[in-house]
Amino acid sequence: MTDTIAAISTAIGEAGIGIVRLSGKDSIEIANKIFKGSKIDELKKAENRKLTYGHIIDPKTNEIIDEVLIAYMKEPYTYTRENVVEIYCHGGIISVRKILEAVLESGARLAEPGEFTKRAFLNGRLDLAQSEAVIDLIRAKTDKSFQVSLNQLEGNLSKKIREIRNTLLEMLAHINASIDFSEEEDVDDVTYMGLEEKARLVKDEIERLLKTADRGKILRDGLNTVILGKPNVGKSSLLNSILRENRAIVTDIPGTTRDIIEEYVNIDGIPLRIIDTAGIRTTDDVVEKIGVDKAKDMVNRADLIIAVFDVSSELADEDFEIVEIIKDKNAIVLLNKSDLPNKYDKDYFTELLPGKKIINTSILEGVGIDILEEEIKNIFYSGTVNIESDIVVTNMRHKNQLVKAKKNIEDGLEGIKANMPLDCIEVDIKACWENLGEISGDTVSEDILDKIFSDFCIGK
Template sequence: MSDTIAAISTAIGEAGIGIVRMSGKASINIANKLFKGKKIEKLTNGENRKLIYGHIIDLENNEIIDEVLIAYMKAPYTYTREDMVEIYCHGGIISVKKILELVLKNGSRLAEPGEFTKRAFLNGRLDLAQSEAVIDMIRAKTDKSFQVSLDQLEGSLSDKVRKIREILLEMIAHIEASIDFPDDDVEDVAYEELEKKAKLVENEINKLLKTSDRGKILRDGLNTVILGKPNVGKSSLLNAILRENRAIVTNIPGTTRDIIEEYVNIDGIPLKIVDTAGIRTTEDLVEKIGVDKAREMVDKADLIIAVFDASDDITEEDYQIIDIIKKKRSIVLLNKSDLPSEYDENYLKKLLPDKEIIVTSIIKGLGIDRLEQVIKDMFYKGNIDVESDVIITNVRHKNQLLKAKKNIEEGLESIISNIPLDCIEVDIKSCWENLGEISGDTIGEDILDKIFSEFCIGK
């Protein structure tokens, strides 16, 4: 990491401000060459960590590139724990691009995706779980998902994992002591103590794993599929939840032929709402593809909102939908309640006894508030998942916890069976190592590269 990296850290496009940042040993010297202050000639004549006003100059022709504010920050008190420079110029494509080209031409190289945060990790400022929280904060879709990411950045998950690993380390030390000083009485105590601690570790891992479904929803959104036969009001429902006319609505069955996806925030719960083609048998090739896609989306759904037409008799398509949702987490809407009813609501309740049935008139806005309340109740009361002070939002973390869970279960089984201590130690060490991959204490370079490749270049 002896080289100096540079990148644009703001989104490309029109904006009030653009930021070019550098990190590395040469960053301050490069900025010193290119910056000319209004009151301070050289950047380093100004104070560390203070903004200085002036211009960025192209040294080849002495041309002013832009009017800027610039700050240099001396290691180790920076994001990367290296010397850093941040140049605040006018937003837009041209200014930031020209400044980036200048700093690259004068001794830096273009940063790889996530390389600033990777350096923060490698230099010990952040552990791996905290580093991954940075990208989650950037991608957060609601206040709650942002708060979960912020807690992780502050070390909530890392602290929990570290405490579990400390128990495992005590177990390893206990095992090694028993092996080094073989004494029957000591060994009996060792097995008893190991069983107690293994059960504690297993319990703590299970607590974290129980939060993973809710964590996935907070991070990626509750994958919600609107399902129904054609012309029951699915697209109208999407528009009503979004409070905008996102989908085309007509009285012609089969209008929606493709998948429409939108995000909406319901009291901190990010919903990824998917409007699908109406479920029916059709000879129209394009519509048939849309129906097939709808069935595929159902398999991936966290929640299904099934819409039925109260103004029409129950049909074969309705029965198909009822069969689909019987074993799925779902809410039922009996729509078009403003029209004369032809639907037997009690019969529907018999077919779907465990489902919440809401009578709606989407076109008049009736029942939408109730639908949103039911979704909130499902989420916060635990039907979708449980409350916890630490929430697992990352698939990689969940996978490592599952591996650690298997290790500790096998270790516990060996302890109860009085298997020799050196065999038990293998499982305990594997559990300790798998948990260490969450914080980055035990992880390979290839996994690191994959994780940070998902970041944007300027972060």
């Protein structure tokens, strides 16, 4: 925490500008060693938070690396609450790399992934849930997921968690007072009633948050959608049609797709992570076999399966295998190639897969895709949670903590109802309080912190 860190904070590639960022006590001194201003000789003399024009000089050769603007931001009102310097140079790969090297040469250390944000957390500018929102914002794929992350960055989830923890703290205080008191006489019913009321409140609040988690996960990670079917039924045609571009190779040769193809698409604000797979069949081809295994593996991690069948040919063993695979899963069935003479009808499939949505499509002629997209929206929007206004739990880590906390408060509630000794109840309430604290980062171990921030990109 005491050394000064540096990293390239913009994406590497052709771009108008690139930014190298420094944070730490010595940021300004280090940047000053390689900066030559046209008007000022010392960066310290530049006005706080104002851009200064000049050049970055290679400390080894004394040659100009690039023409830049530089901003220094004095602690504590910065992203990390430390002295921060940002060097705005030309984009591309050379300038940012050379400037980073110069900065490292002059005494900074290369930042670890997420280290700027980690410092913001450790210095108390962001709590943990807010820090996690930063990476979600960067990765957001739709307006809605961005909105939800922004909401979390503003601290709305943290605020709710803090409220619940306060109620738990009140309970703990009450319990402690009563334990002292009860050495003289029995704990009265009023104490238990008061605790019960609060425990119910906590349980309700946790449940309300948990209800948003499934949809929240989809907003953050995308609806994991796998296209499944035997070879040549039109899976890759479907992918292309949803993406509205020729992403995957389509031919009339069965076994065209051998690997999995993954793309993101936005269907009216719903982020879809859509995966085209190798057609399911038994094959001696080594490469194709791996593809088929991969496809089956994908199915287990899917939120939604789109199972494609070719309605113009008789069902084969592979088709029945697919029917078995999707039976108990969230799946939509497409009877494709319906422009050709049909060998069976929808009713036949309704019997095979009762309760599943079955759509007749002709991907070739663009028929039925709109119904499919409508159905995907239905799946996402079914339920009662309004993601525009409610606090949404998008992060699996948060969800897991909430699940633990829910169990704790339920155990506590049981104990209260059974008039158990207060010190037994205290254990559950305390555990609930601690588990929720791991969301906001009030109670969290170094290991978990490392794990969270290592998931970030370098430079953030």
